[in-house]
Structure formats: structure tokens, C-alpha cells
Amino acid sequence: MSFGCGVTAAKLAAPGAPRSKNSIPYDKACEEFGDERASVSDNLDTSRSHMNTYSFPEGCGTSGAALADWFVRKRDEYSAKRQAEGGRKLSALAPVGGAFIITPDEEEVATWDAKKREKFVEDALESLGIWMGHGEEHEPDAYAVHVDEGAMAERGLTRSDELGDCGLHIHVADRMLTEDGRYLSRETMSPGRIREMHRVFVKEMNSRGWDITEHKSAAQHKRDGDEVLPAGMSANKFKRVRKWETKKKRELQAEREGLDAEKSQLAEGQATLAEGQSQLADDREALESDREQLGLDRQALEDAQARLRADEDAHAMRVMRSHRALDRARAANAIDREGWEPPTTAKLFTPAQLAGNALALWRLVYEGDGSGLTGDWADLSRYEDESGELDVERARALLDTAMTGALGGDAKGCAVTSAEGAWWVTDVPASARDALYESDRAQAVRRYARDELEPRLLVLNERGEDVNEPQRGVEGRSDLVAQCIQKLEVDQRSLDERAAELRVRETELDERSANLDQELAEKRRELRLAKTELETTSRAVEARNADLASANAELDRANRDAASVRAAAERDAANTRADARARAYSEAKDEAAGRIEQFLGSVVGRASSIAYHVLGYMRREMNLGPAFDAAAKTCMDTLNSLSDQDVRDAQWGADPKDSNTNRIQRGVSRFFREKLNGRLDEVARESGPAGTMSSSFRPARERDGGYGDSGAA
DSSP, rough: OOBEEEEEEEEEEESSSSOOEEOOOOOOOHHHHSSTTOOTTTTGGGGGGGOOOOOTTTTTOOOOOHHHHHHHHHHHHHHHHHTTTTOOOOOOSSEEEEEEEEEEOOOHHHHHHHHHHHHHHHHHHHHHHHHHHHTOOOOSSSEEESSSSTTTTTTTTTOOTTTTTTOOOEEEEEEEOOOSSSOOOOTOOOOOHHHHHHHHHHHHHHHOOOOBOOHHHHHHHHHHHOOOOTOOHHHHHHHHHHHHHHHHHHHHHHHHHHHHHHHHHHHHHHHHHHHHHHHHHHHHHHHHHHHHHHHHHHHHEEEEHHHHHHHHHHHHHHHHHHHHHHHHHHHHHHHHHHOOOOOTTEEEEEEGGGOHHHHHHHHHHHOOTTTTGGGGOOOGGEEEEEEEESSSHHHHHHHHHHHHHHOOOOOOOOOETTTTTEEEOOOGGGGOOHHHHOOOOHHHHHHHHHHHHHHHHHHHHSSSSSSOOOTTOOOOOOOOHHHHHHHHHHHHHHHHHHHHHHHHHHHHHHHHHHHHHHHHHHHHHHHHHHHHHHHHHHHHHHHHHHHHHHHHHHHHHHHHHHHHHHHHHHHHHHHHHHHHHHHEEEEEEHHHHHHHHHHHHHHEEEEEEEEHHHHHHHHHHHHOHHHHHHHHHHHHHOOOOOOOOHHHHHTTTTOGGSSHHHHHHHHHHHHHHHHHHHHHHHHHHSSGGGGGOOOOOOOOOTTTSSTTTTTTT
């Protein structure tokens, strides 16, 4: 089975020399060639580089940099030798040799064992060497066999034996000396020579048992309908690129079909998503309604809890007041039984010692006469209850306030009024002081005054008489104390019942709160799940849209790349055809001129000989008169003289180009060549641009029927 084997050829140019499509800087080429492996290929696997083999000149080892220096040194040595022999020195930008890469198809390489690989390398080097040696086998200056580069693994061409996924291609570098020992010249690596190299390589490889596909020119590719090889790209690489493009197109087509299916699924998913979003909106609306109702229930619960706390505070206040009333009743009972002595820090101000609004207010409370009140205190409505009667308790509280202000101010003491006058308390005895006294003296004074004086006033107000002496013989509790205790017990039972009701209500509220919290947590969990599902679906939709956009962009890039490759190939092919036609036209002109010179040289020489012999014959055989004989003799002597002069000049070392015969020949040749070139240019202008002229053009004769003004000579 035949297989392809690309052979790429390029000149090893100097780094600063003008670049062309068939040249490469020798430093980069040699560094990629040698063990530096300075390759830009994505398929280079340096873990296999130790299996590469090298054959470099002595002293270079396997270093590409050393090989580049060797080529430069050899070129400079040749240049110096040429200059010493009188020739022109080579330019520092002159190429140093030729580079070749032999690359068999990887599909074929993957089927070879190690022995067959070695045979291919040996035969390929021999076949290329025959072309280099112009028919004789030539050993190249340097070559390397690389197995560490290729795309075999990517294309499923790996092997199960020790070769693994090793590729195979051969680098060859040579000075490309001509047969006469001259350095790399234009003819050595001309397009014609390169075409010959492909033919020789295929022929020699076939003779060694390798069925290699014959190399086709760009014109043959075009005639066969093949795609034109882009400039600067090897045939094998072009084949791999085309395979890759075909594979990518198939993958993109499959991906596009998959995307179409995904689009259909996406449309269904979007419809389902729309339904889900509608259901989610309904659920959200219901959730908002539940949340609003929950807020109302929570507000009601908070209001009930506030009322409960207020009731608890009121209950605690009533309990405290009941306990204080009980304490005062017990103190009043003790006063009733044992008598009473005023506190040492208390001083009584009798009504006779009072004046102003304080005295008028005392009379209002204890005598019912408010006629002496003045200013704001004169408004009697502030002392009345809802029925318009005097509210004694309210009036007494205001009286205490007024007395405190009248007797010294809130910061200095506390006033407690009674039917006997006003008691003024300024301090707390040391025995009654506590932490409250330390933090708030005024508060401590007020509490002490009420605790010490109000029990006596209670007895005084109830009996209407002062108690100075103890009531002897009174056992048990007085009626006042019994009434207070009975009232306290009734209040306590009422408070207990209220506390029980509050506890039941609090339990109900706690249960309702727990239920509402549970419902709220459940609704929040459902909302989170719905949000998560919505976000997941949205992300999936966005990801699919992004994949679709990426696939479309990739397809567009692939189409643009393919169009760019085709356009570049067409431009290169057009340029190549134009260059080939121009070169063919120039070569045709040069070839025609050379043949004219050769032909005219022969014609001039033969014409001179013929003229001499014809004149001699006419003189001998024809009687044309003395005048003709004299003229014929003069012509014959002139021809002999010219010929003898040329012989003498040649004997003295004169250049044959300067001979009389040659000057005549050049003159005639110049005349005919100018006529020929003028006619060629005229035909080229009539046929189109010079670059489009066929290389098989044959010059036509002049319109006057000959090759110039001299007729058919």
C-alpha cells in the first residue's frame, strides 16, 4: 500500500538575510535540528528526545549551535580561498547550505517495527544523497533522526511495544557544493532542481521496495482538482492540517446537531421554567399573604405579651402595695396597743406655724375650707373627684407636695401632713439607713417618713384622736388591722386568679408563637428551595446559551480560518503561476538569443567561406572581365587578410572574442537579437501581461519575410 512522504527543502540562510518562502535562518534550523530541540511544535515530547540519533561533523557532538558554527566556518573558509584565487569574497549574508526534512506519514510509521524504521532511514538518506551527488551516492554533512515529535498519540496511533507513540522524521543538512566545487549557488537549489529531487527520491525509494506516492506539482494538483499546497507548508503537514480541518468540521457538525437538540430541550426547559416561575409567583404571593398574616399574628402576640407584662407589673405593684399596707396596718395596730413616739428626725409644724397656700390647702383637706387658696392652687376642680366632691386622698397628696416645697424643698426633706399639722422629716436615723440611702438620700427620707408617720396618721384619721398612750387590755388585732388583712387576702386571691389567667394566656400565646415560628420556618425553607431551583435552572439556561454562543463562535472561527487558508493558498498559487510564467518568458528570450548567436556564428563563418570559394570559382570558370576579376580578387584578399589576422592574433594570445570574424558575428547577432526582442515584446503586449506569456512561445518571422533588413542572409 502506497503512502505519502514529504521532502521539504530550504536554504540555510544567514539570520539577517532577506527571508523567502524557501529559506530558514541557519541558527534556528540547527538549534531545532540538534539536541537543543528548540522546536515550536505543540507535539514535542522531550521525554523521548534521548532516543533521537545524530550524525554531525567531528567536533560538533550533537549540538545544533556547534553545527551552525561549523557551517559558517566552512563557508568562510571557502570564501577566503576563493578570494585568494582572485575571486570575489562571499557576502556575510550568503547561505551556508541546504536543509531537508523527510517526513513519512504517521499512519504508516505506526505500523513499522524498529528494523523497518532503520531501513527506511538508510534508504531515504541514500536516495537523497544520489540527487545531491548528481547520480552518485553522496554522504550529507549532517543528519538527525527525530522520534520525539508528532501527533501519533492524539490520533490514536500509539503502539503497545517499546516504540510506544514515537514518531519519525529525518533532518538533513549539507553544503550543497556544485560539481566544480563551488558553494551553494542559485542553480543548486533552483525550483527545477527541487522538482528533480522529488522525482529522484521517489524513483530511488521505489527501487528499494518502498511504495511512495509520486510527488505532484502545483499545476498537476490543480489539474487533478486537488487543493493547492499553501506556501511554506510541507505536504505532510498540509495533509495533517486538512485531516484536522475535516475532523473539526465533523465535530462541529455533530456539536451543532447536539446544540440543535439541546436547543429543543432548552425550549422545553424554558417552557417548564416559565410554568415553574408562574407557580413560584403564585407561591410567593401566597407566602407574602401568609407572611403578612404572620406579621399581624406576631403583632397581636407582642401586644398580648405587652399587656401580660403590664398586668404582671400591675399585679406586682398591687402585691407590693398590699404588703406595704399590711405592714402599715400592723404598725398602726402596734401604735394602737403600745402608743407612739415621734421620730427624732421629725418635727411637727402646727397650723398656726403654717402660712399662705400651705395653710389654705391644709384647711381645705382637714376643715373643708378652701377660700384662702391663691394662684394656681385656687382652682378647686383639681381637688374634686368625678362627682364634684372633694377627693381627700388627692388633696392630701397635693398637700404633702405643697408642704415639702414650703418647708424646705425636695432635696432637704419630706413633709407628711395630718390633722394636727405637718411633720417635716430631714434625715434617716442610722439604724434605718440602707443601700438606698447611700444612692438616693431624698428617696430614703421619703420612704422612712411614710413608714414611720403614716401608721400613726392612719390610726389618727380612723379614730379622730391622737394616740399618745398605749391601749391597755386590747388583745389580738384591732378592727383596723383585721379589716386590712381581710382586704389584703381578698386582693391576694383576686391577684392569684388573675395571675393564673395570665399564665394560661401566656401558655396559649407561647404555643401560638411556636406554631407561627414553625410555619414561618417551613415557608422560608420552601422559598429557599424554590429560589435554589430557580437559580439552578437559570444557571443551566445561561450555561447552555454560553455553550451555544461558544460553539457558534468556534464554528465561525473555523470557517474564517478555512476561508483564510483557501484565500492564502489561492494567492500563493496565483503568485507562483505569475512567477513561473515570468521566469519562463525570460528563459525563453535568453534561450532564443543564445541560439541566434550560435546560428549566426555558424552562418557568418560559413558565409565567408562560401563567398571566398564562389569568387574563386567565378574567376576560374567564368569570363566576367578584368574588372570583375580585380574586384573578386580584392574581396578574396580581404577575406584572407581578415582570416590571417585572426590567426596571428590568436597565436599571440589575443582573445578570440575580439577577432574580426567574431566582431562581424556579434554585430549581425545584435541586429537580429534586437529585432527578435522587439517582436517578442510586441507579441507579449498583444497577448497580455508579460507574466502570463507561455514558456512554449515561438517567435514569428518579421512582416517583411526575413530576420531583418538584410533579407534571408
